[in-house]
Amino acid sequence: MAFTSNAKPNQSGCGYRELNTLFHEGGHAAHFANVRQNAPCFAQEFAPTTMAYAETQSMFCDSLLGDAEWLKTYAKDENENVVPDEVIKAMISVGQPLSAYRERSILVVPLFEHKLYAMDEDSLTPESITALIRETEKAVLGVDVASRPILAIPHLLTHEYACAYHGYLLAHMAVYQTRAYFIGQYGYLSDNPEIGPALAKHYWNPGNSHTHDQTLRNLTGEGFNPSYLAEHCNQSTDSAWQEQTERLARRNKRLKNRGVR
């Protein structure tokens, strides 16, 4: 597997977004490089591999980038100054209130697709499809016109990825379930040496010989559960900040005990 990302923070145009690409695609690489089965069919991206299962691995990795734990350790300026609390607080206060809206922005795509593909062929006109888009946006997002045009999302245009967009939302549910499991077990995520081996054993090694749900059961002891993502979306800005600082403190304490900075 190969990917490119100019994640060199001191180069213009190569900031947070590229770092996100590095972590996201790196997560896919870690996954597919660690499938340990006796045939290549267990480690490819087509069925029975699901997009939700594959994206869980990459989105788990890129989810770490928004954590105060990670930011406080790695986000430094050219003079090695650690990112100030105020900046992290500002990131949370900008992002947290939009959490539910962001998940709904994913949901609006598969709901629209579902209705579109169920439409009678004779009634498919530019006007009827536009009306369906507006109706779905209103129902799911509560706005008259969404800022991201549904038909411009590339997944709809390439036939092999049509009807797959819900995979991102399912993956996000699994990511938050996985995060909650690890936080419950160890109190923190960033630089936690227990996480890689656990993911390798339960999520990566079986490849697509296990279903997504099975992999979650094997790691967390619980089947697919969307309530962790819902909890995250319902958190207030203050409680999100509070939770982040607690995890940061636990991480520092655990790593100090291990002799790691």
Ligand SMILES: [Zn+2]
């Ligand atoms: Zn991906």
